[in-house]
Structure formats: C-alpha cells, structure tokens
Amino acid sequence: PTLEPLPSSLPLVGAVHADWSPADGTLWVSVPGADLLVQLAKDDWYEGWIELNSYSGLGVEGISLDTRGDIFASVGGVVRQYRQDAAGRLVEPGTSPLVGQPCGGVFQVSRSRTNVNPGLYDLPGSHDLDASEVEVDPVCRADVNGDGAVDTQDFLRYLNAWAAGQLSADWDFDGVVNTLDFVRFLGVWAAGCEG
The missing domain is CATH 1.10.1330 (Type 1 dockerin domain)
Structure with a gap:
C-alpha cells in the first residue's frame, strides 16, 4: 500500500474518524475535536488528497457511508443521516430507519446485504440493511x-x-x-x- 498525505490544513485534533464513499470515491473525515466534517478527493496530480467541502457546527463524531454516499453520523449519541444536495450543502433527508437510533461515538453501517462491490449489485434488496434486521446494542x-x-x-x-x-x-x-x-x-x- 502507498501512503498519501492528507491536506496539512486539516486539523487532526484528538480522535479522527474516516470512511470512503463508494458512490463517488471521496474520503470523508470527521474531526470531533475541531467539530469538523471534511470531504476529500484524490488528486493524482499532487499525489495526495485535496479538500472539496468542509462542514462545521454539526457535532459529528463517528461516520459511516452507505452505498449511495449518504453519511450516517453519530451526533449526541444517536444516528443522523446527511446527504449532499446539488449545491454541496448537507441536508438531512431522514429517509433511513436508522435515524434517531442510539449509537456510540464509533459505529459501522453495513453497506449491503453482501458487502460486495455495489456497482455490480444494483437490484432491489441488495442495498442497505433495514434497521429492523439489525440488533442494536443498548447505548x-x-x-x-x-x-x-x-x-x-x-x-x-x-x-x-x-x-x-x-x-x-x-x-x-x-x-x-x-x-x-x-x-x-x-x-x-x-x-x-x-x-
């Protein structure tokens, strides 16, 4: 594996959480110590990552992205769902049954029933698990x-x-x-x- 530097402007304060978006190939980084959520893109020209978008004031801790690129975040001990709109703003669609469920600061949303390449499996039922099928640890x-x-x-x-x-x-x-x-x-x- 090749190590590639993150932007030096990214304040890596305390615990840092990251997840890759299978929808667009970007890297999302949550820095709770700086109350920051950042979207990074691979830049082969500079051989590293560049910052695409930065969001603050959300109180995001851990993050996990699903096959569609929706961001599931631990905020105040519960799951919140974020999605970028056409202008790059974060909106809360609230379409997932996981929204509002208790969670710890670090968690993982299963990307699909099979956890395989989502581009190969775009059929009904192959996307994300329904919350009723997942056991929730008490938090x-x-x-x-x-x-x-x-x-x-x-x-x-x-x-x-x-x-x-x-x-x-x-x-x-x-x-x-x-x-x-x-x-x-x-x-x-x-x-x-x-x-």
Missing part, C-alpha cells in the same frame, strides 16, 4: 463523550453544544435547540446508565 445517551461513564464531562459537553445551538443538542429531534432539549438531557443525565 446510554447520557454518556455524551462515549467514555463509558456519566459524569460532569458529559454535562459540560452537552451544555456547550446546547449553548451553541448545535444539532447534537436537539434531544427531542424537533429541529430546534431549546429549553425542552436541556430538560430532557438533564433527566437522562441525572438517571445515569445501567451497568
């Missing part, structure tokens, strides 16, 4: 930072996201970050998690 939403403990660090991380109006603080999934979200989080955080 504690109050463990916002995913370290296995519900503590002050989780509270402060949520409070920062809530104060900034980030989507990861939208705990009732109504598209608005408000006091109801904070109260809902506080109730879950105070209850903690079962061992």
Whole structure:
C-alpha cells in the first residue's frame, strides 16, 4: 500500500474518524475535536488528497457511508443521516430507519446485504440493511463523550453544544435547540446508565 498525505490544513485534533464513499470515491473525515466534517478527493496530480467541502457546527463524531454516499453520523449519541444536495450543502433527508437510533461515538453501517462491490449489485434488496434486521446494542445517551461513564464531562459537553445551538443538542429531534432539549438531557443525565 502507498501512503498519501492528507491536506496539512486539516486539523487532526484528538480522535479522527474516516470512511470512503463508494458512490463517488471521496474520503470523508470527521474531526470531533475541531467539530469538523471534511470531504476529500484524490488528486493524482499532487499525489495526495485535496479538500472539496468542509462542514462545521454539526457535532459529528463517528461516520459511516452507505452505498449511495449518504453519511450516517453519530451526533449526541444517536444516528443522523446527511446527504449532499446539488449545491454541496448537507441536508438531512431522514429517509433511513436508522435515524434517531442510539449509537456510540464509533459505529459501522453495513453497506449491503453482501458487502460486495455495489456497482455490480444494483437490484432491489441488495442495498442497505433495514434497521429492523439489525440488533442494536443498548447505548446510554447520557454518556455524551462515549467514555463509558456519566459524569460532569458529559454535562459540560452537552451544555456547550446546547449553548451553541448545535444539532447534537436537539434531544427531542424537533429541529430546534431549546429549553425542552436541556430538560430532557438533564433527566437522562441525572438517571445515569445501567451497568
């Protein structure tokens, strides 16, 4: 294998998550420490990767892309689905039954029933698994930072996201970050998690 440099402008702060899009061959990188989601493309001329698009303020942690190039992201302990529109903006189609399901900071969405080259298998039923066919591990939403403990660090991380109006603080999934979200989080955080 050949190692190819990532753009030096990409702030690799803390844990970094990446996945390749089988739909267009781009590389997506999530840098939670910088609250950044970046789309990179291979540039053979410069022998490396160049930045195509950059998105911030989403609160994205882990990412996993499906065969169509939809981005499934861990945001605030639940799955969010993003898709690029024609202008390159990220929109939330909400078409997957995985949306809103609890998840950890790192997860993987199966790309197809067979996990083979999606270009060869474009028949009904060969695309992504339905959420009803997947067992979900119980996840504690109050463990916002995913370290296995519900503590002050989780509270402060949520409070920062809530104060900034980030989507990861939208705990009732109504598209608005408000006091109801904070109260809902506080109730879950105070209850903690079962061992």
